Amino acid sequence: MEQSNHREPGRERHRGAVTMRRQAIPTSTADQGLLDSRARADWRTKDSWRALRILSEFVEGFDTLADLPPAVSVFGSARSKPDSPECQLAEAVGAALARAGYAVITGGGPGVMEAANRGASEAGGRSVGLGIELPFEQGINEWVDLAIDFRYFFARKTMFVKYAQAFVVLPGGFGTLDELFEALTLVQTGKVTRFPVVLMGSDYWRGLLDWLRDTMAVEGKIGPVDLDLIRVTDDIAEAVRHIVEAEAALSPEQESVREEAVARTAADQQAAAEESER
Numbered sequence: 001m002e003q004s005n006h007r008e009p010g011r012e013r014h015r016g017a018v019t020m021r022r023q024a025i026p027t028s029t030a031d032q033g034l035l036d037s038r039a040r041a042d043w044r045t046k047d048s049w050r051a052l053r054i055l056s057e058f059v060e061g062f063d064t065l066a067d068l069p070p071a072v073s074v075f076g077s078a079r080s081k082p083d084s085p086e087c088q089l090a091e092a093v094g095a096a097l098a099r100a101g102y103a104v105i106t107g108g109g110p111g112v113m114e115a116a117n118r119g120a121s122e123a124g125g126r127s128v129g130l131g132i133e134l135p136f137e138q139g140i141n142e143w144v145d146l147a148i149d150f151r152y153f154f155a156r157k158t159m160f161v162k163y164a165q166a167f168v169v170l171p172g173g174f175g176t177l178d179e180l181f182e183a184l185t186l187v188q189t190g191k192v193t194r195f196p197v198v199l200m201g202s203d204y205w206r207g208l209l210d211w212l213r214d215t216m217a218v219e220g221k222i223g224p225v226d227l228d229l230i231r232v233t234d235d236i237a238e239a240v241r242h243i244v245e246a247e248a249a250l251s252p253e254q255e256s257v258r259e260e261a262v263a264r265t266a267a268d269q270q271a272a273a274e275e276s277e278r
Helices: 030-035 037-065 085-099 112-122 153-162 174-188 202-217 224-229 236-277
Strands: 012-015 018-021 071-075 103-106 127-132 146-150 166-169 197-199 230-232
Touching (some): 037 146, 071 174, 085 103, 085 112, 085 236, 103 112, 146 153, 166 174, 174 197, 197 202, 197 236, 202 224, 224 230
Parallel strands (some): 071 103, 071 166, 103 127, 127 146, 197 230
Antiparallel strands (some): 012 018
């Protein structure tokens, strides 16, 4: 029996210009090499090179996304089935955001992310996927028009916030919660301003919201006003309107801050001039 030299296609992983398949795929990720304490012994020889790799990811992300139109990051579970309520909702949200003039940014994977990308793409909007190297392969879904694959979660997370005007968060797991609470922390501490965070799928989020209100807020771990940072709705039109109104309110606020800064500088210069004349 003649033996074929043809090799069956297998898993595939991309790292920038490098494509790895089958046995060439490493068993660990770049994030694991950086953060896992078991690899700490090699920091003297490897961490300086990792710093350059990390820098390159930021440069690549900034350069690629610099010309992106106003965008909204949409989060949700990679495990959701295409016919699930959250995927149907995500597709409709992606389409509505695209029609409102926003690009849609997701993690580029399957499930809710793919649904949101599909909605945006089919509505004629810009569909963006920010992928991440994981031990289990996901790949970029077919509805992404512009994709970047990241090695490091923190570089990728920066891009989700830096190039978005808002977050829309649908039912998801640990990764979704990570992005949700990072956004809330950034707004609470004033690192970003006027950044709407919209939770959709109210039944799914009800237990978390009850705990935030009845435990965290009651015990003073967060203030009552912090709960106002979250808009909960299953109405797509309301979600988009909330995002549009927040963006519209930001421009006059930014102009007011600019005018105040100019007036303060002029007053300081006048005071300095008067002091020098004495």
